[in-house]
Structures are given as C-alpha cells and as structure tokens.
Amino acid sequence: MVGIVMFIAALALLAIGYPVAFTFGSVSIFFGVIAALVELLPDPSLGAVTDEFLQMFSMMPFRIYSIMNNTILMAVPLFIYMGIILQKSNLAERLLEAMGTLFGKIRGGVAVSTVLVGTLLAASTGVVGASVVAMGVISLPVMLKYGYSKRLATGTICAAGTLGQIIPPSIVLIILGDVFQQPVGDLFQAAVGPGLVLVVCYIVYILILALLDKNVAPAMPPQEGGKFVNIQKALMAIVPPLTLIVMVLGSIFAGIATPTESAAVGCVGAMVLAALYRRLSLQIVEEAALETVKISAMVFAILIGATAFSMVFVYSGADYIVEDALTNLPGQKWTFLALSMLAIMLLGFFIDFIEISYIVVPILLPIADIIGLNPLWFAILIAMNLQTSFLTPPFGFSLFYLKGVCPPEVSTIDIYRGVIPFIFIQVVVLLSIIVFPGLYGFE
Amino acid sequence: KVRWKLAMSWSSTLTPLAAAAPKLADMVSKMSGGNFEIRVEGAEKHKAALGILDMVKGGQYEMGHSASYYWKGKDISSVFFTTVPFGMTSNEQYAWFYYGDGQTLQDKAFEKFDVLSYPGGNTGVQMGGWFKKEIASVDDLKGLKMRIPGVAGEIFAKLGVAVTNIPPGELYTSLDRGTIDALEWVGPGMDIKMGFHKIAPYYYTGWHEPGAEMHYLINKKAFEQLSPEYQAILTTAIKAVTADQTAMNFDANARAWAQIKAEYPDIKIMSFPPAVLKEMKKANDEVMSDYAAKDPLFKEIWENQKAYMADVREWTRMSDYLYIKTVEALQE
Amino acid sequence: MLIRVERFYDRLSRWLGKGLSFVLLLMTLNVFYDVIMRYTFHNSSVGMQEMEWHLFSVVILFGMSVALIEEGHVRVDFLYDRYKPKNKAIINIIGTIFFLLPLALLIFFGSFDFVRDAWEIGEISEDPGGLRYRWIIKGMIPIAFGVLIFSAVGYTVKNINLYRFHKDGGSVPSTTDGGAQ
C-alpha cells in the first residue's frame, strides 16, 4: 500500500518541476518517516521513530559507495565524453548527414541512421544512460536542424539508446543470468535475434511514418554535383567515425578491453580522430569535459535519488506485498505469461530493473519451471519487458536522461509522446517472441 | 517478541550459499515458538555486498552472513577464519575452530568491531581456476592476465602474473575474448552458472583456498540483549545450519561437476606442476612472513594454525587420503 | 549584497567545474593506460585500476553541485515551463529547502560513522597492490554532500535574486529553464 501511495506522491511532486533526483529523495524521506512509524506501531514514540528513520537512512552511504565502486558504471561518463567530442568536433553531425544523404529522396534517413549508430553503440555498452545520452548529444541537434519533428526525434533516440539493454553486452541480461542461474553467454546469444528484430521494426516504422507524413522527417536537401560525387563525399564522411565505433567494438571482440574500458578507447580514439580532422582544440576538450561532468552528475544524482526511493520501498515491506500477490499466479501457460508480463511492466513504473529482477523474477521461476517454459526464452521475454520499462513514462530513466541533454525547446511531454509508438513496437515484438518462439531460435 | 534482520553478502538467488540463512531464520523461529523472527535480505536489497561487517557493527542489521576474508582490508588477520593458501582442509579447520583455539582467536580478531563471528559453512576445496592455456612451467605464468583476488592474487603477482580486477558481470566476456587468460572463481557448484566451462579448456585444481569457511556475524550489543534461551537457540541454530551448508556445498559441487563433465567431456582437470607449486609456496611464505612481521595478531594466529595443522595432518593422511588410495587401487 | 553572493557561487562553480573536468580527463587516460599496459605489456596494477573508480567517484559526487548551480539537473517540465519566472524561483527556493536539503543533510550527517569506521580501523583495499587509506574515498561522500549543501544556499540566493528582479513576470532567458546545454 505504502508503495502505491509512494508512486502517486512521487508522480505529483515530480510534476511540480523541481529536479527529478532530489524530488525522488524527498519522497523517500517522507515515506521513510511513515514506514518507521508503521514499523513501530502500536506505540510509536517520537524518539523511537526518529531512531528507526535515521537507522534506515544510515544505509545511504553504503548504497552510494556501491554506486561509486561499481566500475561498470564508469561507462556512463566515458561514453558521454566520446559522444560530446564527436559532436563538438562536428564529426557526428557529418556522419549522420552523410548517412542521411545516402538515402537520397527517401525521407527519414537521419532517423534511420540514428537507429543504426545506436545499434552499434548498443553492442559496445550495456549501461542505460550511457548510450541514451551519447545518442542524444550526437543526433538530436542534427535531426532538429533538418526539421524533424521533436517527437519522432526524441522517440527514436530513446528507443535506439535503450537498445543497449537487449543487444549484448547488457547489465539487464547479466543480472537475469544470475537470477535464472543461466550462463550469461547463453543469454547474450539468445538476445541477439530479438534485438535485431527490434532494430528492423524501428527502421520500418520510421520509414513508413516518413512516407505517410512528409513533415515529420524531411529528406536531406539535395546537394550540388552528380549522384556519384555525393556518394563518394558521403562515404568519405562516414568512414572515419564509423571506423571509430567499429574500433570500440573491435577492442572488446579482440580481447583488448572490457566493454567498460572500450569506452575509454573510444574517447581517446575520438580525440585522435578530431585531431586528424583539425577540429580538436583545447577549448573543445575542456568544454566537452565540463559538459560530461554535468551530465554524468545529473545521471548519478537520479541514481542516488532512486536508490533512496527503492530503499524505502523495500523497507516499507512493499516488496512482500508484491511477493504475496505473485505467488498465487495461475498455472496455465498463457494466463501465467500474460499476468507475469503485465506485472513486470506495471512494476517497471515503480522500481528499477535490479529490484524487479531479484524480487519478482525468483517468484515467477518455480511456476515457470512447473509449466515447463524454456528458461532462456522466458528470460529474454523478461529482458525485453524490462528494457521497455526504461522507456515508459513517467519514470522511464531513458526519458529523464534524454531530457537532461535536450535543448530547452524540447519539453518532457514531447519526449513522453515521442516514445509511445516505440513502446508499441516493443510490445508487438515481445508478443511475436511469445507467439512464434521458433522464429527467434527458441524451442 | 524479537525481530532481527540478517544481511547476506550475496543475492538471494545465489544457491547454495544463499540457501543457508533462510534455513537459520526458519530454525530460530520454530525453536522460539515464533517469537524470534529473523528477516533475511540479500545483496539485491541492501546493495552493499561488501558492507556487511560495517552494517552489523553499526546496527543497521543485527546479523550478517558473509566471508571473513572480505575484511582483509580492515584487518589482515581475518583471512585465517576463511582459508589461507596451503592451509587446512575443512575437516581440519572445523576441528581447529571448535576444539583448537580457532573460535577464541576469531573472537579476539573481531572484538574491535563489536561483533561476534561464528563459522558459517564451508565451500570445501576451491578450484584453482579456469585457464585458456596450459601452465607447464613458471614461465607460463609470466604476463598471464588473470582475475584472482586476495592473498592468492598476491602470490600470483609475485610470480609475474598480471592480476586484473574485472567486475563479475564482465568476467565471461573478458575470458571469452581473451581480455584475460584465466580466472579463479569458486568450485563447480558456483562456476557452472557463470558458464566458464564453455570457453576455457583447462580447470586447475586448488591450492590456495583448501577450505573456505563462510561466517555469521552478530552485533554484540543486540546479542547481549537476548535472553539466555534465545542466545542458546541462535548459537545452536548457527552450528546446525553451518554443518548443513557444508553438506549442501559438497552436494552442489559434486553434481555440477558431473553435469559439466557429461556436457563437456573435453575439459581437462589439471594440477599445477610441482615446480610451479614450489614457487607458489615460496611466495606464500614470503607474503605471510611479511604480514606476520607487521602484525602481532596475524603472527599469533598463523603460528597457531600451523602448529594445529602439523598435529592433525597426519590423521587426515591416514584416514581420508589413504582410504581413497586404497579403494582406488581396487579398480586397477 | 545578494548579487555578490550569487557571483561568488558562479565563480566557485566555474572553478569546481574546471577541476572536475580535469579529473574526468585523468580518469579517461587512466582507463586507457590500464588497457594498454595490460594488452601490450601484460602488466596490470590493481592500484591503478582502483584509481579509475576513485576518480570516477569524485566526478559524479562533486559534479552534483556544479550541475545544481548551472541548472544541469533534469526536471519534469510540462508545468514548470509555463510558470512565470517569479513562480519558477519560488518552486526552486521551496524545492531546495524541502526536497534537496533534507536528503543532503541526512546523507551528510549519516555518513560520518561510515567514514570514521574506515579511518579508525585503517581500512585499505582488500586486493593485493590496491590503494590504501580507504577513509579518503569514503570521506568524499560527506565532503561532496557538504559542498552540495553549501551550493544549495547559493542556489537559493540565486533564485531569490531571480524573484526580486522579475517582479513584472517578464520572460526569462531560456538558458535558465533547465537542460544541460
């Protein structure tokens, strides 16, 4: 009960417009007091409640410290820094423009290119925030410059940036591997198909939308010179930054760097590349670093606020209520699947994917086992579902992260509306995995 | 009515390790007629796997289930209550804990943290790790990139290994791609879930963690507030669940290995050659002597363990070792 | 007077930002260096690897203050966008006092024991060759939240100024509307 009230309170307070990170924190403080009070019923003296409450919040330094020494999260500033260097040196813009030019008169080229670049980035990081922000920095200005609708542009970036969760490597899959007691490698392999299908569906959607409405995603303006010259020019612009991204990926595959470290390779690579194009200056390095500091701090402030939020959620016993509700799920395959997917999607509004993975999934597992569901298949369904939770308004983290790097004329509402079609696509692909597991290589 | 909370260093799904504390809670509840409840929380809830000692000390949790050598950075002597390279087997170590000076020394080491510490289940001999290439000589170790924490890592570093810290989530990819050449985890029961057997052909036997003991931590003040009956209930349940966990670990390892062997018959079980082990032993003695020179408590426990081991090893040899040897001779 | 205070905070934030940018660059080079050393020279230093997340922690912890003063924290703005500047200032003042400060104070005071434990016991890294003096990095938590509390005062002053000089409810430059750019 406290959990649901917490959710509604957070929603109302967020709407006021004070920074998200601290609003989360304040909601958790308020409900922390209530939880302490409830814990001490029937005789809650003021002193005892205060003690209980302070005891609860004395957990915060431990949680913050865990965030600090979680080296996988270093990917966030590193990726953002790479993205901003590429953007400030105009290399990203030229990459996307050139890719867009290759589409000729076909509309939607830059958005499709964004999805493709997002796919490549997704293959080199599994941290939410890292790729969303990098994509936001790289491609939002370009799409807005060429007259794309704000909704399509932001929706595309959120969706493409969140692909990192389903396309390996991915933190979601690593955690599910732990919960499902399945080797991470197997999960990674199983996720490739669904991830790519998602990419294709995004692209098809963008192309169809652009075909139907000529204002949402205009074609690149025609350039002088013959078609051949254009293609040559385009390739010239595409190759270097693309090489960089491939280098980042390559450093993982060749065993040079771990996925997190590969982002640092990318940063140095981006600087070298910018220098080669004579676009690197001390000023760019400095400005990019400062922006990275601010954006990373924005991302981590949200994580710290959210960790206070989930701490109180767990402390108030809300997780046990969820457990009780789920333990009684029915044993027929389709009802079970429908209800469990729905439950996870709903919980995605409240709590982060780590909590869902560890609190909810273990309850579902024994039932899934009895029904005889293929664990890999079930894990991928959950992963897709959790990935969607990063996109769902109002609390989807991707939305906040993108908002944090948007120019002021793009509002939260634009982003909320922009992702809705992509959420539909996610749901459709999810359903297709449920109905046609064979297509994705599941038994 | 008493309500306590217990924090585990691992997530609630990490069996067999995580299965013990809930059993403990259940026993305590039943023995106290439901009046002594312990709520067990895994790392997914408190999110501070390596903060257990601090949290039990600070009173955020009354109890913890963890491994003593995680506190090596706080007190180097804590390694002895888990396991040390070339040290005792789990049988020997339990005898030391309960009938030698083990528990007394453990109390002495943990006194400054205001917590009580008790043995909490043994993993048995841990495996030496998964290797992508064979280690035939000391030279093969030079420049080898390996993930291995703790004292064993120190020893390997002395032998020229590039000891690398990689978070668990990135280990599989790193070993697969050759970012590292080898890694040490636990034993088949836990390793099987990480899937290393699919990508590394050599599984080396152990030398560095011959009997890793987990431990239960109790906030001293909270314990002293319990009635003598509840104190007895708790300590008895801890001892029971400790034995249970050791058996559970043994079972999990044996079964997991049978499964790995059936699915991947080509995996080679290897032992480090004597020449390599000799260097390891030498490095180990150096590392341990260094610590002993700086820390009197370390020295005291080390000498106590060595003396005890010298007393009991002969019996281990005569009993378990020669029994297996005798029976194996039958098969020839 | 209040304007002078605001300027002081702006300067402070600029310097802090510069310092943190430098730390970020160090972190990037640190990670890159570790990759090269391991891959090319088969040489790893656990201390250097730990230095990575030490630098990372400094960036994210102290960056919160820079982001606050320079409006880098993200908001849900569908209502906020429509407020008059005066009302925005009020929201920010009230929000800082009732949302930000309680959390920051709780973490600030709540982390003393956490740091003291590490200091008293002389905690060091649990890995061979790791960094010593764990209390330093743990101490960054109260220090960073102390700086955040201090910055919150400046942010409040800034919004008081905003309130005072926008009595007519005119439009405010869009750069103060949020967004990190």
Ligand code: NA
């Ligand atoms: Na990914």
Ligand code: NA
């Ligand atoms: Na081990």
